[in-house]
Structures are given as C-alpha cells and as structure tokens.
Amino acid sequence: MLKIAVIGGRETVMGFKALGLETYPAAEAAEAGRILRHLTRDSEDYAIIYIEETLAAELQHEIDRFKDSPRPAIILIPGREGSIGLGQSALKAAVERAVGTNILGD
Amino acid sequence: MASTAITPTRMVLNQLKGRLKTARRGHKLLKDKRDELMRQFMDVVKRNKELRIRVEEGLTAAFASLQVASSIMSPEMMEQALLYPRQSVELGMTYKNIMSVNVPRYSFHTKNDDPSEVYPYGFAQTSGELDDALEKLSLVFQDMLELAEVEKTMQLLAEEIEKTRRRVNALEYVMIPELEGNIKYISMKLEENENATKVRLLKVKEMVLQDAHHYQQ
Numbered sequence: 001m002l003k004i005a006v007i008g009g010r011e012t013v014m015g016f017k018a019l020g021l022e023t024y025p026a027a028e029a030a031e032a033g034r035i036l037r038h039l040t041r042d043s044e045d046y047a048i049i050y051i052e053e054t055l056a057a058e059l060q061h062e063i064d065r066f067k068d069s070p071r072p073a074i075i076l077i078p079g080r081e082g083s084i085g086l087g088q089s090a091l092k093a094a095v096e097r098a099v100g101t102n103i104l105g106d
Numbered sequence: 107m108a109s110t111a112i113t114p115t116r117m118v119l120n121q122l123k124g125r126l127k128t129a130r131r132g133h134k135l136l137k138d139k140r141d142e143l144m145r146q147f148m149d150v151v152k153r154n155k156e157l158r159i160r161v162e163e164g165l166t167a168a169f170a171s172l173q174v175a176s177s178i179m180s181p182e183m184m185e186q187a188l189l190y191p192r193q194s195v196e197l198g199m200t201y202k203n204i205m206s207v208n209v210p211r212y213s214f215h216t217k218n219d220d221p222s223e224v225y226p227y228g229f230a231q232t233s234g235e236l237d238d239a240l241e242k243l244s245l246v247f248q249d250m251l252e253l254a255e256v257e258k259t260m261q262l263l264a265e266e267i268e269k270t271r272r273r274v275n276a277l278e279y280v281m282i283p284e285l286e287g288n289i290k291y292i293s294m295k296l297e298e299n300e301n302a303t304k305v306r307l308l309k310v311k312e313m314v315l316q317d318a319h320h321y322q323q
Binding site for chain 1: 165191198243
C-alpha cells in the first residue's frame, strides 16, 4: 500500500496528522531536505509528498529530480502564513517546458 | 554538407528515397501526436489552475481555524488531542495511458468510513473550533489528492510534449532537408554521368566514321 507524507512546519503538519497522513515536521529547509531524501531514497512507498512552500523554496533542485518519474508526486502546499505563489510556479514551469513560452499571460 | 560521404549510385538513391518517405510519414505522425498531447495538456493545465486556487484557499481557511483553536486551547492540549490519529489512509495507484504517457490515478481509502472518525479525540476537553478546522481540512484534502494527480499528469505530459516537439523539429529541419539535398545531389550527378556518356559516344562515332569513309564534317 502506498503512503502519503506531509513535510512542513510543526503547526502546518499537525492538522494532517489527524487525517491519518504521515507527517514530518521540519523547522527549516535543510531539515526538510534531509527528510525528503530519506523518504525517497530506498523506498517507493510514498506516492505523494506534500511539502510546505516556504521550505520547498530552497529545495527546488531536489524536487525537480522527481519531475519526470511517475512517483512520488511532490506537491507544494501553502503554509500557515498563506500562499507565497510558489505552488503556481510548477504550473508555469510545465507550461513553459511544453510550449516553449509562457502562454498563460501571468 | 549534403554531399559529404554518399556514393552517387542508383541504389543509394533508391535507399534515400525510401528513407525520405519514412521520415515524412514519421514527421506527420509525430506532429499529430504533438497536437493531441498539447490539447490534453491544456485541459490539464486549466484543471490544475482551478484546483490550485481551491486548495490554497481551503488550506488557508483551515489553518486560520486551526489558529483560532490553538489560541483557545493550550498547546499541550492541542498536541495531545491530535497526537494519535484514529483515522488512517490507504492510497492505491493505477496508471492511465494518455497518448502512451503513463500518468498516475490515485484511489483513496480511509480505514474508517464514518466521517466522525476524523476527530481523534473526545469532545469534552477540546474546543469546537478544532472540530471546525479538522472538518475543513478533511474537505480540502479531497481536492489536494486530485491536485497531486493533476499536477503529476501535467509534468509528465510536459516532458512528453517537449520530447515530441524536439523530434518533430529534428525531422522537419534537419533530417528531411538533408535527405532531400542528398537525393538532389545524386540525381544531378547521375544526370551528369549520363550526359558525359552521351557526349563520349557521339565523339567515338565521329572518329569511327572518319576512319572508315574519310568523312569530313
């Protein structure tokens, strides 16, 4: 059976725990990176990894490594402070990659 | 560039013509594939945009409720209330084939079907705001799952489109012109040889005639 992981600040992650997801609190990007590497290294058990935007900002190249493999899907979610727009960046990147230019106009 | 290492013979010419035909057909097929992928991709992008907005709004609202709850309850109580989840999730994954790109489809099961199982605590010592926050969170989680699916699909499609586009361009701007150039080179060379032979024959005929009849033009 596959699993879903959530990486984020302690308070962000707390609520997801009640939903039954596996949560990994991380205070800073380096720690989040360690967790991410650990989760993806020797098992393919994690199909989806949600990661808080603020932490993901510094882990872009780690996240990009998984772009072309069917799993895990690494999805950015906004943290407590609200969205900082990084989640949209995946969308823009994909469009630019496919079309060659940003045709969404924003 | 076209004439580097090809021997101008009829056999090579035929081979090249065959390859050109295949290249043209491949080009057309790949172009169709690219167009169809692009159409699918645009649908996925649109859906992704919608979901992204919904998830971000939903999460912000859920976190706000959580914030309120945590300001009412003590942090220890909060922690204690949420520490041991009663609910657990199982995720199944199958693949769906879109134009030979395998994209994931998630199926999601909770161990307990009872919706009240979201709350892993007794109601006596927790505030109503916490219930509210968890309810919002569990609602937005459905969207989050779909978002994961759609976003992954989008990334995989983007990769495939990029590859296909490269191939189409390579065929259109490199392979096909090169083949056409080579074919032209060979057919011109062959024609030239033919002319040379004809002229030589005329010349020989003239010499033979002169030898036999002292024929002067």
